[in-house]
Amino acid sequence: xxxxxxxxxxxxxxxxxxxxxxxxxxxxxxxxxxxxxxxxxxxxxxxxxxxxxxx
Amino acid sequence: xxxxxxxxxxxxxxxxxxxxxxxxxxxxxxxxxxxxxxxxxxxxxxxxxxxxxxxxxxxxxxxxxxxxxxxxxxxxxxxxxxxxxxxxxxxxxxxxxxxxxxxxxxxxxxxxxxxxxxxxxxxxxxxxxxxxxxxxxxxxxxxxxxxxxxxxxxxxxxxxxxxxxxxxxxxxxxxxxxxxxxxxxxxxxxxxxxxxxxxxxxxxxxxxxxxxxxxxxxxxxxxxxxxxxxxxxxxxxxxxxxxxxxxxxxxxxxxxxxxxxxxxxxxxxxxxxxxxxxxxxxxxxxxxxxxxxxxxxxxxxxxxxxxxxxxxxxxxxxxxxxxxxxxxxxxxxxxxxxxxxxxxxxxxxxxxxxxxxxxxxxxxxxxxxxxxxxxxxxxxxxxxxxxxxxxxxxxxxxxxxxxxxxxxxxxxxxxxxxxxxxxxxxxxxxxxxxxxxxxxxxxxxxxxxxxx
Numbered sequence: 021x022x023x024x025x026x027x028x029x030x031x032x033x034x035x036x037x038x039x040x041x042x043x044x045x046x047x048x049x050x051x052x053x054x055x056x057x058x059x060x061x062x063x064x065x066x067x068x069x070x071x072x073x074x075x
Numbered sequence: 076x077x078x079x080x081x082x083x084x085x086x087x088x089x090x091x092x093x094x095x096x097x098x099x100x101x102x103x104x105x106x107x108x109x110x111x112x113x114x115x116x117x118x119x120x121x122x123x124x125x126x127x128x129x130x131x132x133x134x135x136x137x138x139x140x141x142x143x144x145x146x147x148x149x150x151x152x153x154x155x156x157x158x159x160x161x162x163x164x165x166x167x168x169x170x171x172x173x174x175x176x177x178x179x180x181x182x183x184x185x186x187x188x189x190x191x192x193x194x195x196x197x198x199x200x201x202x203x204x205x206x207x208x209x210x211x212x213x214x215x216x217x218x219x220x221x222x223x224x225x226x227x228x229x230x231x232x233x234x235x236x237x238x239x240x241x242x243x244x245x246x247x248x249x250x251x252x253x254x255x256x257x258x259x260x261x262x263x264x265x266x267x268x269x270x271x272x273x274x275x276x277x278x279x280x281x282x283x284x285x286x287x288x289x290x291x292x293x294x295x296x297x298x299x300x301x302x303x304x305x306x307x308x309x310x311x312x313x314x315x316x317x318x319x320x321x322x323x324x325x326x327x328x329x330x331x332x333x334x335x336x337x338x339x340x341x342x343x344x345x346x347x348x349x350x351x352x353x354x355x356x357x358x359x360x361x362x363x364x365x366x367x368x369x370x371x372x373x374x375x376x377x378x379x380x381x382x383x384x385x386x387x388x389x390x391x392x393x394x395x396x397x398x399x400x401x402x403x404x405x406x407x408x409x410x411x412x413x414x415x416x417x418x419x420x421x422x423x424x425x426x427x428x429x430x431x432x433x434x435x436x437x438x439x440x441x442x443x444x445x446x447x448x449x450x451x452x453x454x455x456x457x458x459x460x461x462x463x464x465x466x467x468x469x470x471x472x473x474x475x476x477x478x479x480x481x482x483x484x485x486x487x488x489x490x491x492x493x494x495x496x497x498x499x500x501x502x503x504x505x506x507x508x509x510x511x512x513x514x515x516x517x518x519x520x521x522x523x524x525x526x527x
Contacts, residue, residue: 022221022222022225023218025221026214026217026218026221027080027114027214029213029217030139030211030213030214030217031080031084031214032125033210033270033296034101034105034207034210034211035084035087035088035091037203037206037207037210037269037270038088038091038098038101038203038207039091039268040269041091041097041098041199042091042094042095042197043205043390044197046197046452047095047097047197047199047200047203048095048097048120048140048141048197048198049197050197050198050199059450063381070236
């Protein structure tokens with residue numbers, strides 16, 4: 021009974037958290053301007069891909 | 076029924092991962108921490124879900140993820156060296172069969188920890204991993220906490236859903252981990268964006284922290300109590316109203332003591348009486364044996380080389396009668412006693428080079444957390460207000476781990492490697508953000524590109 025409650029609670033929350041990630045653009049990209057690549061060069065994303073970071 | 080539940084849950088998670096590949100990384104973290112295959116009875120045992128999840132996470136990152144922001148930090152390099160060195164000692168192990176069995180899970184834990192920071196490119200990913208990690212540990216901790224509250228605890232007898240007490244399901248390990256994640260739980264409750272701060276979030280977080288504190292009581296693991304006291308001290312130091320919290324803490328302790336099971340208070344009394352405790356005196360013997368072993372084998376003996384130890388020692392036993400206390404010295408012979416300390420585990424198994432690498436990794440994690448904390452403690456930028464509390468939570472959790480490690484053999488614990496990977500992810504992420512903000516075009520061409 022306790023095991024089931026704990027499993028349902030935590031697994032429900034893990035699933036809900038991942039579900040909420042689906043609607044968040046800042047999961048994969050958050051730069052408002054350009055980023056710097058591994059050689060230190062500045063990379064600017066196209067304007068239509070620019071998104072604002074999450075709260 | 077439980078099998079079906081796990082299959083539906085995992086299918087759902089893999090389904091979400093198809094939409095957002097980073098979720099596959101979270102799925103592997105979940106499988107590594109919770110081990111659902113050990114909680115299920117038949118179905119999941121027959122599928123190599125851990126391998127499937129790792130292949131999916133790695134494949135998703137290789138094919139679909141943006142790798143421009145990836146950085147390979149020094150600490151990932153140290154973990155890679157440690158992995159290679161563990162491979163070397165496994166090939167030359169004193170107990171090749173046992174060493175191979177341990178190597179089988181250690182290399183996966185290290186490889187995943189090396190890979191994980193490469194995927195932590197955004198703040199939300201860092202938060203998501205931290206959240207999933209604490210909720211996964213919560214699967215074991217909430218069960219244990221409720222059972223302890225209902226009087227189901229006891230040394231070695233608290234049922235944490237599985238009979239097999241390995242991994243996080245072992246009493247001393249879960250006690251240390253439960254205390255180490257408290258600062259992270261509180262941080263997520265105060266600064267989370269997936270579950271933003273609300274009355275319900277705080278209620279759950281406080282209940283969760285309560286369950287974490289009950290775990291050392293339920294498992295009667297003395298290490299957990301030591302960790303809890305140190306964490307309380309660290310958290311108290313960072314509060315604004317120290318006198319008020321000191322008073323409240325003392326009051327809470329006074330109220331709680333009568334409710335503690337007598338077996339718990341009796342066991343905790345033995346912290347200072349190590350001579351009368353076989354478990355504690357054996358540890359000291361094992362540690363002395365390890366030092367002697369390393370003197371002759373400075374490169375280590377490979378995984379599980381403690382199996383070679385054997386020693387005879389005397390312990391004191393007190394027998395109380397109605398009007399007297401009889402003190403007896405008993406001779407005990409022990410063979411193959413585990414290290415009961417991560418430091419000695421590393422020293423014995425991986426020798427001086429392994430211990431140096433492991434210490435550098437752990438101390439480096441502490442130093443980097445402290446640096447992040449100091450740098451962003453007084454930041455005026457609202458975007459970075461989460462950084463200092465996060466760094467502080469990571470530092471406090473890591474200090475607890477390193478103190479717990481004195482008495483528990485958790486040097487290769489996958490959960491801890493994930494915590495280190497999380498910290499590396501946060502450090503490299505903030506370093507990158509800082510570089511982006513500090514960047515100024517030197518020539519006109521650069522300015523044109525920025526303005527594009």
